[in-house]
Amino acid sequence: MVRFGEEHYSLDFLKDKGFVRARCRVCGEFFWSVDKDREVCGEAPCEAYSFIGKPPTTKKYTLEEMRDSFLGFFERNGHEVIEPYPVVPRWRRDLYLVSASIVDFQPHVTSGAVEPPANPLVISQPCIRLVDIDKVGLTFGRHLTIFEMGGAHAFNTAQRKVYWKDTTVALCHKFLSELGLRDEQVVYKEGVWSGGGNAGPCFEVIVGGLEIATLVFMSYRTLDGELIELPVRTVDTGYGMERFTWLSVGTPSSFEAIYQGIASRISKYIDAPKIDRDILEKYSRFSAWITPSSASSLREVREKAAQLAGISIAEILPDLERLEKYYALLDHTKSIIFILSEGVVPSNSKVGYLARLLIRKSQRLLKQLGAEEHLVQIAEEQLNYWGRWFPKLLEMREEVLELIEHEVSKFSDTVNRGLAHLERELMAIKSSGAAISTDFLVRMYDEKGLTPDIVSEAASKIGLPVSIPGNIHELVAEMHGAANPQEEQVDERLVVVERQLKDVPPTKKKYYEYPYEGKFESRVLSVGDNYVVLEETLFYAEGGGQVGDVGLIHHSNGTCRVIDTQPINSVIVHFVDGPLPNVGETVKCEVDIERRLSIMRHHTATHILIGALRRVLGKHAWQMGAKKEADYARLDISHYKSLTMEEIEKIEQVANSVVARRLPVEVKWMSKSEAEKKFGFTIYQGGEAPLGMLRLIIIPDWDAEACGGLHCQNTAEVGLIKILGVDKIQDGVIRLTFAAGPAALSHIQSKLRDYHEKYRKTDEELSRLRLLAGKILEDAPKEINKSIASLTSKVGSEVVESYSEVFYKPIARLWLSLKSYQKEEVIKGIRLIFDVSSISDELYLRTLAISISILSEPTAILLIGRGKERNIVALYVNNQCEKRGASLEKLASRLENEANISWAKKDNAYIGYTTFRDFGKMFSTIKSFLESLSS
Ligand SMILES: [Zn+2]
Numbered sequence: 026m027v028r029f030g031e032e033h034y035s036l037d038f039l040k041d042k043g044f045v046r047a048r049c050r051v052c053g054e055f056f057w058s059v060d061k062d063r064e065v066c067g068e069a070p071c072e073a074y075s076f077i078g079k080p081p082t083t084k085k086y087t088l089e090e091m092r093d094s095f096l097g098f099f100e101r102n103g104h105e106v107i108e109p110y111p112v113v114p115r116w117r118r119d120l121y122l123v124s125a126s127i128v129d130f131q132p133h134v135t136s137g138a139v140e141p142p143a144n145p146l147v148i149s150q151p152c153i154r155l156v157d158i159d160k161v162g163l164t165f166g167r168h169l170t171i172f173e174m175g176g177a178h179a180f181n182t183a184q185r186k187v188y189w190k191d192t193t194v195a196l197c198h199k200f201l202s203e204l205g206l207r208d209e210q211v212v213y214k215e216g217v218w219s220g221g222g223n224a225g226p227c228f229e230v231i232v233g234g235l236e237i238a239t240l241v242f243m244s245y246r247t248l249d250g251e252l253i254e255l256p257v258r259t260v261d262t263g264y265g266m267e268r269f270t271w272l273s274v275g276t277p278s279s280f281e282a283i284y285q286g287i288a289s290r291i292s293k294y295i296d297a298p299k300i301d302r303d304i305l306e307k308y309s310r311f312s313a314w315i316t317p318s319s320a321s322s323l324r325e326v327r328e329k330a331a332q333l334a335g336i337s338i339a340e341i342l343p344d345l346e347r348l349e350k351y352y353a354l355l356d357h358t359k360s361i362i363f364i365l366s367e368g369v370v371p372s373n374s375k376v377g378y379l380a381r382l383l384i385r386k387s388q389r390l391l392k393q394l395g396a397e398e399h400l401v402q403i404a405e406e407q408l409n410y411w412g413r414w415f416p417k418l419l420e421m422r423e424e425v426l427e428l429i430e431h432e433v434s435k436f437s438d439t440v441n442r443g444l445a446h447l448e449r450e451l452m453a454i455k456s457s458g459a460a461i462s463t464d465f466l467v468r469m470y471d472e473k474g475l476t477p478d479i480v481s482e483a484a485s486k487i488g489l490p491v492s493i494p495g496n497i498h499e500l501v502a503e504m505h506g507a508a509n510p511q512e513e514q515v516d517e518r519l520v521v522v523e524r525q526l527k528d529v530p531p532t533k534k535k536y537y538e539y540p541y542e543g544k545f546e547s548r549v550l551s552v553g554d555n556y557v558v559l560e561e562t563l564f565y566a567e568g569g570g571q572v573g574d575v576g577l578i579h580h581s582n583g584t585c586r587v588i589d590t591q592p593i594n595s596v597i598v599h600f601v602d603g604p605l606p607n608v609g610e611t612v613k614c615e616v617d618i619e620r621r622l623s624i625m626r627h628h629t630a631t632h633i634l635i636g637a638l639r640r641v642l643g644k645h646a647w648q649m650g651a652k653k654e655a656d657y658a659r660l661d662i663s664h665y666k667s668l669t670m671e672e673i674e675k676i677e678q679v680a681n682s683v684v685a686r687r688l689p690v691e692v693k694w695m696s697k698s699e700a701e702k703k704f705g706f707t708i709y710q711g712g713e714a715p716l717g718m719l720r721l722i723i724i725p726d727w728d729a730e731a732c733g734g735l736h737c738q739n740t741a742e743v744g745l746i747k748i749l750g751v752d753k754i755q756d757g758v759i760r761l762t763f764a765a766g767p768a769a770l771s772h773i774q775s776k777l778r779d780y781h782e783k784y785r786k787t788d789e790e791l792s793r794l795r796l797l798a799g800k801i802l803e804d805a806p807k808e809i810n811k812s813i814a815s816l817t818s819k820v821g822s823e824v825v826e827s828y829s830e831v832f833y834k835p836i837a838r839l840w841l842s843l844k845s846y847q848k849e850e851v852i853k854g855i856r857l858i859f860d861v862s863s864i865s866d867e868l869y870l871r872t873l874a875i876s877i878s879i880l881s882e883p884t885a886i887l888l889i890g891r892g893k894e895r896n897i898v899a900l901y902v903n904n905q906c907e908k909r910g911a912s913l914e915k916l917a918s919r920l921e922n923e924a925n926i927s928w929a930k931k932d933n934a935y936i937g938y939t940t941f942r943d944f945g946k947m948f949s950t951i952k953s954f955l956e957s958l959s960s
Pocket residue numbers: 049050051052053054065066067068071
């Protein structure tokens with residue numbers, strides 16, 4: 026642990042003001058105070074909070090009034106006010122959440138690589154930290170997951186000294202005086218700040234027992250325990266806006282100070298537990314003693330604080346426990362809306378996991394408070410309230426609420442699914458005689474989504490004791506809190522080549538200048554077993570999800586094929602197949618330009634699509650990964666459910682309308698701060714951007730991204746954009762596969778070919794079925810006929826007849842619907858169906874004839890069953906036919922004359938017998954009758 030000597034803290038400003046240095050008799054740290062008799066540093070728990078019930082400021086502030094006073098003060102004192110940054114630092118890869126105002130300017134401003142947006146500057150930055158999540162509520166507001174850090178920052182370089190220690194402390198002191206604090210109420214406690222490989226001395230500013238600000242002088246880099254001076258000395262001050270507000274109102278908890286404007290609205294859903302004010306104030310003064318740890322349990326520390334306060338803890342429990350939960354809920358729901366409004370989708374990884382943790386914890390708190398169903402409403406109240414100062418929240422309101430609602434129902438599904446598993450595991454633990462370990466609780470949370478209180482509930486049902494460590498959520502958050510460096514697959518080829526390229530100068534990249542050209546000449550600088558390095562190149566080296574180019578190199582020894590192009594630091598390596606050129610010779614090169622153009626179209630299409638996705642699905646749709654190849658491209662985005670057909674079509678329409686608008690695709694170089702100001706943080710869709718100036722790809726009024734890839738000059742060149750597939754690849758992430766231009770066309774053509782083939786097959790299948798049905802129609806009636814004949818001898822013909830239509834009816838339907846009859850003609854709008862069957866069975870023919878009654882168009886039917894000696898004729902018309910004037914009687918009488926038939930009427934059908942064999946004549950008799958009808 027680094028320590029700094031007195032000389033680092035001994036400031037003229039403090040000495041001139043009459044501050045003297047002393048050592049705290051409780052904690053042993055040094056501090057500066059004007060009170061020469063002071064023996065303790067003043068920070069609780071070296072002494073109790075003295076501001077509870079008697080705030081030392083001249084007036085009471087709300088959080089926003091305090092923020093305004095702070096920003097206003099520093100603005101009057103030469104600082105430029107900077108708008109707060111998002112709470113999710115998309116510009117960094119090593120962090121999921123902004124935990125301090127200085128994060129906004131790390132690592133490039135503090136390292137000196139990039140100019141700050143202003144110098145000095147002041148900002149009130151919402152910060153989120155989950156490291157103390159389990160203490161939130163218990164400690165009455167000393168710990169929060171979300172708070173605003175007022176940061177006044179100055180960046181001192183060799184060229185420009187802005188201000189350093191004396192001015193920093195003087196400004197702080199002046200601000201405190203303006204709030205009405207007297208010199209003797211302020212203690213500056215010496216401290217050491219270190220983090221992220223940097224360190225420096227700091228002052229903690231203590232008033233009324235509360236640390237309200239930290240003034241850090243970031244001066245060194247630590248390397249193997251040694252301190253190396255930084256080129257930029259940064260004044261990093263953090264003024265706790267919530268703590269300042271709390272100090273000014275002196276309420277028992279900081280939650281009352283922070284949420285004073287919203288508590289009455291929340292009370293619609295939960296009753297804030299009421300505890301005697303006087304008792305609460307007494308207890309709160311000693312709340313700094315409430316620091317549960319492995320050494321002392323929550324019960325013990327609560328007991329200790331109550332004892333010091335001179336109250337009985339039993340008197341206020343369990344109301345106290347409810348109050349602590351209520352406080353935690355206020356805090357967590359505020360964190361949730363801030364994170365989700367940055368377009369974070371709750372998931373199982375990265376910042377999505379932390380959002381999920383907060384939602385699940387809040388949901389359990391609500392359940393314990395008896396208001397399980399109100400998370401969405403409470404979040405809505407928070408959005409409406411904080412949206413007044415953070416407009417982004419209102420912009421994202423509907424999306425955030427939908428995300429929460431979706432996540433809550435998902436959580437309840439997860440719990441229901443996990444419970445059976447949990448019960449099995451608990452039974453196994455019980456029968457083995459072991460106890461429930463912390464590891465088990467963490468595992469259940471992590472793998473099954475079961476919060477510790479759910480495990481506890483289930484365990485107590487089977488009589489298994491559980492003790493939940495007070496920091497369980499902190500453990501889980503820690504596991505997921507710091508971004509682990511992405512596990513990137515190491516390309517072995519590159520590792521080998523890198524060693525051989527030590528003295529090769531950077532390659533001149535000509536592709537940015539001439540993205541449409543593929544032919545060039547260049548000198549060979551280096552040749553390896555399987556690679557060539559040129560002085561300059563038009564071959565694009567893989568980067569930003571865009572694959573490397575391929576092509577040919579013609580040289581004195583023949584031609585080699587470039588099979589891949591990769592960057593190694595600033596050298597571009599062409600991996601080749603075939604004879605190698607000589608070092609020093611000039612070679613003729615050809616990029617496979619058709620392939621390259623297709624990749625360019627896919628890259629520009631990706632930027633167009635991102636814009637479309639954010640407009641159709643919402644602003645939570647962030648790029649999570651992308652790959653642009655020649656035949657297709659894929660884009661992974663954060664989204665919480667799968668896409669509907671309508672959404673996919675809408676996205677395609679919107680994207681293609683951007684193509685049709687012929688928008689220019691501009692390339693602009695800009696400083697980070699200028700680009701962020703102009704386009705917002707969505708420029709970091711592709712992830713962390715490299716150092717220095719940003720290369721921005723801008724499609725005006727549509728999309729702007731920091732990107733190192735090659736693009737079309739106009740959206741019109743992209744041509745058709747077609748989404749080929751959408752898959753959920755992990756919780757909260759969906760993958761779109763798509764193609765653009767000719768590649769899209771060939772995908773569509775092949776799809777159509779597939780459909781065509783399928784259709785042809787279906788058609789073949791259908792005619793096979795027809796044949797089969799025809800066979801059934803021929804054979805089935807004969808079989809049934811035989812069975813009926815044998816039945817008749819047993820039960821009598823009447824019984825059989827009354828059931829036989831049950832046998833024939835399905836056949837009749839099939840016969841009619843497959844049109845398995847000889848012919849059909851439409852005469853004056855009347856269908857005339859005609860068939861000759863080899864089955865001369867009255868009942869069968871009658872059933873066939875009557876089947877036309879289901880048809881809605883006017884239909885007449887004439888059926889003939891050929892017999893050995895005589896033929897059976899069946900005649901029938903449906904109602905619609907009858908209405909057209911073609912009555913059954915008229916038709917029957919015509920036929921009777923023509924073919925000498927004797928009719929009998931059964932079930933409204935005419936059945937007759939005849940020896941007349943000219944069936945064609947019978948058909949034309951009916952036909953000419955129908956023709957004679959007046960239409
Ligand atoms: Zn102390």
